[in-house]
Amino acid sequence: MVRAWYMDDSDADQRAPHMTDPPQPVELDQLKNIGVLYWQLSGNEDDETLAGIRKDRGYSYNDLIEITPEKLxxxxxxxxxxxxxxxxxxxxxxxCVGGSGYFDVRDKGDKWIRIEMEKGDLIVLPAGIYHRFTLDEKNYIKAMRLFVGEPVWTPYNRPADDKDARKEYLKTMGLAA
Incomplete structure (x- = not known):
């Protein structure tokens, strides 16, 4: 089951958990309120629930990536x-079909939330949300990347507030100017 929390402001290794002291956990409903969707699946590449999600959401393309010092x-x-x-x-x-890592996303107040990904976790980040990814201290993840149509993985580094996807995201979140 996914865990998420507000991050501290430490400059320590990005792969560390970076929990605040005391910890400030973030519940799934809070993630959903910023457009982040989550499912707990088996971790198998041929998971039946995943097949249904893919069909329902139009995810027609997938590949696998292993991120580890030996393979990347x-x-x-x-x-x-x-x-x-x-x-x-x-x-x-x-x-996530193996290993673990972190997605960090911005909340509506622009604070970082760290989302821990482990085997079986499926996450959908909405278009236009500011985020970043890192491995944890184990330095290994195997993940299935899913796309609608042909894969497009073009990052737009912050600031990218001029992008239509960002404007639409802010509007959806009730944060549009």
């Missing part, structure tokens, strides 16, 4: 790139 060329640079705050023009859909 330029690992340290890639991890730094993934951790740069950015948004996408489409949903970002990830299903």
């Amino acid at each position: 060329p330029n690992y340290e640079q890639k991890i730094k790139t993934f951790f740069e705050e950015h948004l996408h023009l489409d949903e970002e859909i990830r299903y």
